[in-house]
Amino acid sequence: xxxxLLRRLAAIVPVLAVVATIxxxxxxxxxxxxxxxxxxxxATPTQIEATxxxxxxxxxxxxxxxxxxxxxxxxxxxxxxxxxxPVSQALWERAEPTLVLMLAGLLVAVAIxxxxxxxxxxxxxxxxxRGLMFVSLLGVCIPGFWLSLNFIYFFAVRLGWLPAAxxxxxxxxxxxxxxxxxxxxxxLGFNQSALIARIAxxxxxxxxxxxxxxxxxxxxxxxxxxxxIHAFRNALVPVVTVIGITTAVLIGGAVVTEIVxxxxxxxxxxxxxxxxxxxPVVQGVVLVTATTYVVINLGVDLLYAVIDPRIRYE
Amino acid sequence: xxxxxxxxxxxxxxxxxxxxxxxxxxxxLANRSMVAGALILLxxxxxxxxxxxxxxxxxxxLEPAARLQPPSARHFLGTDEFGRDVWSLVLYGSxxxxxxxxxxxxxxxxxxxxxxxxAGFSRRLDKVVMRVMDGLMAFPAILLAIALMAVRGxxxxxxxxxxxxxYMPRTAMLIRSxxxxxxxxxxVQAARALGREDAGIAFRHILPNCIGPxxxxxxxxxxxxxxxxxxxxxxxxxxxxYVPSWGNVIASGKNVIREAxxxxxxxxxxxTLAGLSLNLLGDGLRDLLDxxxxxx
Numbered sequence: 001x002x003x004x005l006l007r008r009l010a011a012i013v014p015v016l017a018v019v020a021t022i023x024x025x026x027x028x029x030x031x032x033x034x035x036x037x038x039x040x041x042x043a044t045p046t047q048i049e050a051t052x053x054x055x056x057x058x059x060x061x062x063x064x065x066x067x068x069x070x071x072x073x074x075x076x077x078x079x080x081x082x083x084x085x086p087v088s089q090a091l092w093e094r095a096e097p098t099l100v101l102m103l104a105g106l107l108v109a110v111a112i113x114x115x116x117x118x119x120x121x122x123x124x125x126x127x128x129x130r131g132l133m134f135v136s137l138l139g140v141c142i143p144g145f146w147l148s149l150n151f152i153y154f155f156a157v158r159l160g161w162l163p164a165a166x167x168x169x170x171x172x173x174x175x176x177x178x179x180x181x182x183x184x185x186x187x188l189g190f191n192q193s194a195l196i197a198r199i200a201x202x203x204x205x206x207x208x209x210x211x212x213x214x215x216x217x218x219x220x221x222x223x224x225x226x227x228x229i230h231a232f233r234n235a236l237v238p239v240v241t242v243i244g245i246t247t248a249v250l251i252g253g254a255v256v257t258e259i260v261x262x263x264x265x266x267x268x269x270x271x272x273x274x275x276x277x278x279x280p281v282v283q284g285v286v287l288v289t290a291t292t293y294v295v296i297n298l299g300v301d302l303l304y305a306v307i308d309p310r311i312r313y314e
Numbered sequence: 315x316x317x318x319x320x321x322x323x324x325x326x327x328x329x330x331x332x333x334x335x336x337x338x339x340x341x342x343l344a345n346r347s348m349v350a351g352a353l354i355l356l357x358x359x360x361x362x363x364x365x366x367x368x369x370x371x372x373x374x375x376l377e378p379a380a381r382l383q384p385p386s387a388r389h390f391l392g393t394d395e396f397g398r399d400v401w402s403l404v405l406y407g408s409x410x411x412x413x414x415x416x417x418x419x420x421x422x423x424x425x426x427x428x429x430x431x432x433a434g435f436s437r438r439l440d441k442v443v444m445r446v447m448d449g450l451m452a453f454p455a456i457l458l459a460i461a462l463m464a465v466r467g468x469x470x471x472x473x474x475x476x477x478x479x480x481y482m483p484r485t486a487m488l489i490r491s492x493x494x495x496x497x498x499x500x501x502v503q504a505a506r507a508l509g510r511e512d513a514g515i516a517f518r519h520i521l522p523n524c525i526g527p528x529x530x531x532x533x534x535x536x537x538x539x540x541x542x543x544x545x546x547x548x549x550x551x552x553x554x555x556y557v558p559s560w561g562n563v564i565a566s567g568k569n570v571i572r573e574a575x576x577x578x579x580x581x582x583x584x585x586t587l588a589g590l591s592l593n594l595l596g597d598g599l600r601d602l603l604d605x606x607x608x609x610x
């Protein structure tokens with residue numbers, strides 16, 4: 001496992017360097033003069049020059065880039081123009097809701113997706129199979145943010161079962177937190193559960209055709225035992241990868257879900273930063289989510305190597 | 315939906331009878347979900363082209379006296395909080411969606427082919443190009459699009475630019491892997507032995523083999539682009555709010571969902587159906603173009 005781990009760790013370094021470079025270049029994609037855009041139309045030429053100097057935008061671009069690398073390696077993501085505090089602190093304060101939402105969405109996606117796909121495969125061609133696969137095709141196509149609005153209308157406005165929007169921290173009141181989290185988690189997890197169900201079904205179908213499954217059946221084991229003990233565990237291996245991809249996709253989805261449900265996480269942070277032209281915050285959110293995404297993918301690869309030892313030696 | 319069902323039935327009868335249609339067309343028509351996908355897409359194309367004729371109202375005219383009206387004979391899908399007609403908004407919105415979808419598909423294909431061919435042919439550039447593509451793909455897609463919109467500002471062409479940057483690396487990777495798998499095949503080696511240059515080999519022998527995967531990928535990118543455009547509009551960072559687009563209309567319905575659920579409902583249905591049609595089409599094309607799936 002050691003050499004494999006080192007190889008994988010070494011492989012993400014260039015990716016992260018490219019990610020940081022792209023985030024750095026964002027500022028230079030602002031049409032016209034970035035500083036005048038940031039300061040708005042009322043800024044005086046003296047202010048513009050001072051800000052340009054302050055941000056180091058008067059130096060050659062390679063010097064700026066090296067400076068940017070140096071700062072982010074020290075954990076310095078700059079200063080927010082509007083929140084009056086370092087970007088890293090603002091990110092830290094907003095990370096909890098996004099992480100909770102992501103984990104809750106992942107839970108929903110796996111809890112619905114894996115059993116649905118497995119059942120569909122075990123009863124291939126049945127009404128269950130066709131019904132589940134039709135729902136999952138729809139599930140892939142329904143836009144998550146629109147589904148959230150329908151959930152709010154139906155479960156919060158019409159039935160009044162759950163709160164329409166808002167957030168309570170799990171650490172202050174777990175019961176209320178769960179109540180506030182149900183609708184966002186289902187809206188976020190539903191699309192991904194459809195995807196997981198489709199993958200789980202095809203993996204399961206492949207495993208069910210293996211010789212050892214036929215052997216298990218031939219020696220008289222019941223359908224249930226063969227499905228859940230012999231086949232399910234082996235079908236799970238590729239599904240783990242998909243769950244990893246799902247986690248990464250959920251970071252992007254969480255941003256959108258937060259806006260719908262008014263959850264004070266990283267998504268709300270980046271959208272309000274865009275409206276206030278608070279570019280360091282925009283860069284910070286993007287950099288941190290992309291890094292998380294890369295690290296999650298690394299974690300999944302490692303997990304995959306633990307489950308399936310053949311991977312390590314390739 | 316009934317019309318579609320009838321058409322599918324018609325297509326089946328036509329394929330059953332001995333016909334002079336080319337084989338690919340017969341196979342395409344036999345794939346029922348693909349036909350359904352193509353027909354739904356056709357409905358959207360017609361809606362976009364004839365939006366001016368089909369719309370009952372001017373989608374940008376504000377009519378405060380008629381605000382938040384439920385669906386009726388006068389306003390088929392009701393009105394929004396400014397009194398704009400939702401049916402007309404959805405029709406004109408399909409123009410934005412299709413424009414963004416088609417243009418993004420074309421730009422990602424062209425960019426992806428160029429980058430993919432360069433990476434597939436030049437060992438030296440391959441490493442650099444692929445690192446950049448890996449880096450671009452390390453961002454959650456929607457987040458990178460949001461960040462690009464943040465710096466470029468609202469606008470249709472900025473949306474297209476952002477989505478093309480976000481989705482191009484996937485096409486480039488696909489083309490590169492196709493090139494790598496084909497360039498060592500015997501007929502390419504033979505062409506090289508006969509003295510053909512790299513460029514000639516790329517265009518005469520390798521590019522035609524990329525068209526199939528490109529079409530499949532293109533229809534999925536079309537679907538993603540439509541969805542992403544509406545998400546950006548919904549978040550308020552896509553096309554400007556006064557432009558009728560599905561995402562903008564859904565966003566305007568969000569504020570008044572307690573009083574008027576129909577404002578967000580109908581553009582969302584259009585969005586779901588458009589996504590469904592392109593997914594069906596993409597799946598169908600994949601079955602059609604992948605020779606391994608063909609049962610003779």
